[in-house]
Amino acid sequence: MAIKKLLIANRGEIAVRIIRAAQELGIATVQVHSAADADSLAVKMADEAVNIGPPMASKSYLNIANILKAAAETGADAVHPGYGFLAENADFADAVEAAGLIWVGPKGSAIRVMGDKVAARVAAQSAGVPVVPGSDGRIDDPDQARALALKIGFPVMIKAAAGGGGRGIRIAQDIEEFDRLLPQASAEAKAAFGDGGLYMEKVIERARHIEVQILGDGTDVIHCFERECSLQRRRQKVWEEAPSAALPQAMREKLCASAVVLAKAVQYRGAGTLEYLYDDASGAFYFIEMNTRIQVEHPVTEMITGIDLVREMLRIAGGLPLRYSQNDVRLTGHAIEVRICAEDPAQGFKPGPGTISTLKVPGGPGVRFDTMLYQGYTVPPFYDSLLGKLIVWDETRAQAISRMARALGELEVGGLPTTKPLHQALARDAEVQAGQFHTRWLEPWLDQNADRLGEEA
Amino acid sequence: MSKQILSPLPGTFYSKPAPDQPPFKTVGDTVAPGDVIGLIEVMKSFHEIAADQAGTITAFIADDEEPVMAGQALIELA
Missing domain, CATH: 3.30.470.20 (ATP-grasp fold, B domain)
Incomplete structure (x- = not known):
């Protein structure tokens, strides 16, 4: 079913880019925007505009309920998420489809698999695509970790399995450094996340x-x-x-x-x-x-x-x-x-x-x-x-x-x-x-x- | 006359270091020059806002997670 009216759940240059593509296909556009973006170029270019909340992104561009309400009120039949904000939020993709709208993107299930680092790594390996050598999942046994480090080669990155955002990442250049850093990394992971499990990966330099x-x-x-x-x-x-x-x-x-x-x-x-x-x-x-x-x-x-x-x-x-x-x-x-x-x-x-x-x-x-x-x-x-x-x-x-x-x-x-x-x-x-x-x-x-x-x- | 701490930047004001942590300062606290009283998020980068004078906080003019303009008063001191 071809799209007739597209809601753009984003802002800035990508919203303008999406409106241009829609206009060329004869698709009507609805630009949702925060209170801070009422004067934006995308709002001026779109056929309709709906204020979905205060400036803070969590209250507007990340507010799924308000975006779906704007779609219902304007009769939009599709949602393009752009990049950033909700673009890779599988729950949003599912919610858009559950509301009877077209989601301009992959199925929520594909977003979930490919958005999860470990699941994506497994999918790549089973498709025969090479991945960075490392532990396939968490590693708890120090002897096992040491053997794996020697196998994949240095430098090796050690990070908390439960962590994220670069917290607790250590890089060992050789086995002596690895032996020194491994207990530190495990202790820090336990202190920070209540879980001493680690994840290892070869560092690809240059x-x-x-x-x-x-x-x-x-x-x-x-x-x-x-x-x-x-x-x-x-x-x-x-x-x-x-x-x-x-x-x-x-x-x-x-x-x-x-x-x-x-x-x-x-x-x-x-x-x-x-x-x-x-x-x-x-x-x-x-x-x-x-x-x-x-x-x-x-x-x-x-x-x-x-x-x-x-x-x-x-x-x-x-x-x-x-x-x-x-x-x-x-x-x-x-x-x-x-x-x-x-x-x-x-x-x-x-x-x-x-x-x-x-x-x-x-x-x-x-x-x-x-x-x-x-x-x-x-x-x-x-x-x-x-x-x-x-x-x-x-x-x-x-x-x-x-x-x-x-x-x-x-x-x-x-x-x-x-x-x-x-x-x-x-x-x-x-x-x-x-x-x-x-x-x-x-x-x-x-x-x-x-x-x-x-x-x- | 009451003293004020002004925001040097436009952006979003945060009175806490993180959503699940207590505020940097509350009404009744004393501040010394250099004490961090909040954060301003400007284009996804976070800047600590330090007191430029000493005093006792009598009121927060900007609330947590509120948009502020450069030069806008954040806190009143006595």
């Missing part, structure tokens, strides 16, 4: 973050090639590319095929991303997790394949089968996306909400700027700092970097600090130009280049 975009209709699955997102700060992606400059063609085919096998194994429906670590030196890749939603960096995939991923999500959710076969998906040229955030890279990335005094958007061939900004808009302090994504495409990676530098030069956002100077410095960097980086490359680089990250005169 790994690249490479992820595969897939589209499924519940039966068939295709991939739309990979993205590389190795440039990260505090585990947040900063600069993303498609394809990866590091992947030989044979490896690309192998990696992408593994993603299709795994997505098919869970009868995946909609757009999804399988994240991997890729070790340049050995050519090995390891599945780490799946994101069961559209991702921030999806435009680089759209630029190299010509496929509108958000439109396809809406078509699939409306009950249509995939309209591309794998052979229809062609990789052409190179695309780069940079995240323009309201943060000052010269001051430790201090966030700076404020009012947009001037806005000059870059244009010309191969340039796209996905944003929720407009002149006079006041960026609220209550949500993340993403203002927009500058995306470029060109025939080669080197040309794409030149084009990015040119487009960044045209971009002017006045009234608040932005991360534009960071991206300008990255575009000029010899190692970035050579594609020589890994997930721990950017943070030391930021320390060394702190003085070059101010706004240019």
Whole structure:
């Protein structure tokens, strides 16, 4: 049943992106918003808007009852969750379907399996997809832990089985250090979580973050090639590319095929991303997790394949089968996306909400700027700092970097600090130009280049 | 005239270090310069708000989890 009226349960640039896709398909739109977002671009663009609560996300964008009430009151027949907020909340997916609405995403059951790290790891292993070597679940016996550490090789990460959020993680470089850290880790886990059980994993050093975009209709699955997102700060992606400059063609085919096998194994429906670590030196890749939603960096995939991923999500959710076969998906040229955030890279990335005094958007061939900004808009302090994504495409990676530098030069956002100077410095960097980086490359680089990250005169 | 501690930033005010923990300060507590009286969340980053003067708290003007503007009074001191 095709979607007639779509409720967008998100905000910011992704809400604008979803409204655009809906408009092109002739679908009416309902934008739900917090009290702080009444002036947002998405609210202005949508056919209808409903205030679902106070600024705090837990009282508005995460308020399932209010979102479903807004859907009922406006007669919306589908919900697109965007990314973040409730996008990977299986209970929300179930609640939307229980209310008789179309959920633009995978079944709640697929979100549950792939959203659970251990369950996703088991699913990957049973589909024959390599995972990071480690303990398959919790480990309580110190002798068993020691034997496993020697088997998987150092460095080894030890973390609390009951923990989360990086708490209690220790890294042992060799067996002596392991013997010293293991009792500490167990004691700390017991003190913090009341459970001394541990989990172990090999540390893949100098790994690249490479992820595969897939589209499924519940039966068939295709991939739309990979993205590389190795440039990260505090585990947040900063600069993303498609394809990866590091992947030989044979490896690309192998990696992408593994993603299709795994997505098919869970009868995946909609757009999804399988994240991997890729070790340049050995050519090995390891599945780490799946994101069961559209991702921030999806435009680089759209630029190299010509496929509108958000439109396809809406078509699939409306009950249509995939309209591309794998052979229809062609990789052409190179695309780069940079995240323009309201943060000052010269001051430790201090966030700076404020009012947009001037806005000059870059244009010309191969340039796209996905944003929720407009002149006079006041960026609220209550949500993340993403203002927009500058995306470029060109025939080669080197040309794409030149084009990015040119487009960044045209971009002017006045009234608040932005991360534009960071991206300008990255575009000029010899190692970035050579594609020589890994997930721990950017943070030391930021320390060394702190003085070059101010706004240019 | 009563003294006030102002929010240096716009965002969400938290009077507790975490939802399941007691507040940093309550009415009747004395504060010294540098004492943390709350947190402001700005774009998902948390900033400690320290008292810039000494006194005894007579009232919270901003409630826990309430949106605040930069320059808005958070606490009244006597």
